[in-house]
Amino acid sequence: MPPHVDPTVRFWISIIVTLAIGVSSGTLxxxxxxxxxxxxxxxxxxxxxxxxxxxxxxxxxxMGMTTQSRLAxxxxxxxxxxxxxxxxxxxxxxxxxxxxxxxxxxVVAAKAA
Numbered sequence: 001m002p003p004h005v006d007p008t009v010r011f012w013i014s015i016i017v018t019l020a021i022g023v024s025s026g027t028l029x030x031x032x033x034x035x036x037x038x039x040x041x042x043x044x045x046x047x048x049x050x051x052x053x054x055x056x057x058x059x060x061x062x063m064g065m066t067t068q069s070r071l072a073x074x075x076x077x078x079x080x081x082x083x084x085x086x087x088x089x090x091x092x093x094x095x096x097x098x099x100x101x102x103x104x105x106x107v108v109a110a111k112a113a
Contacts (some may be wrong), residue, residue, distance in 0.1 A: 010060050017053035020046040059065065071098050081109035 014090050022028035024047035030039045063069060067089055074080055075095035082105035083098045090100040097112075 005060050005063060006076075010057075010064075013053065013060070014057055017050060017057055020050040020053060024050050068092055068094065071095065081112045082106075 019028065023030065024043055026043075030042060031106060064073075070083065071083060071089065071093045072095055074083055075093070075097040080097065084102055085092075085093070085098060085100065087100040090098045097108055098102075099108055106113045
C-alpha cells in the first residue's frame with residue numbers, strides 16, 4: 001500500500017513547482033530581484049525543480065487514487081466519525097475510523113463524541 005500524503009503537503013509542493021515553472025520559462029522575471037550573476041543558475045535550477053516536481057506531482061496524484069488513500073483522506077476530516085467498508089479494506093486502512101461493520105462504527109463514533 002502506498003503511503004498517504006497529506007493534501008496540504010501536496011498543495012505546497014504544487015506551489016513550489018508552479019513557481020519553478022514560472023521562473024524557468026521566463027514568465028516570472030528575476031531582473032532587479034536577484035543579482036544578475038545569479039539569474040542563469042537560478043533559472044537552470046528552477047527548470048530542474050520544475051521537471052522533477054512535475055513527476056513528483058504526477059506520482060502523488062496517482063498515489064491518491066488508491067482506495068486506502070481516499071479512505072485516509074475521508075478519515076482525516078474531523079467531522080467524519082466513522083467509515084464502514086469491507087473487512088479487507090478496513091484492515092488495510094491507516095485509520096481506526098475505518099471499520100467493517102455498523103456496530104464497530106457506532107463504537108468508534110461514540111469514542112469520537
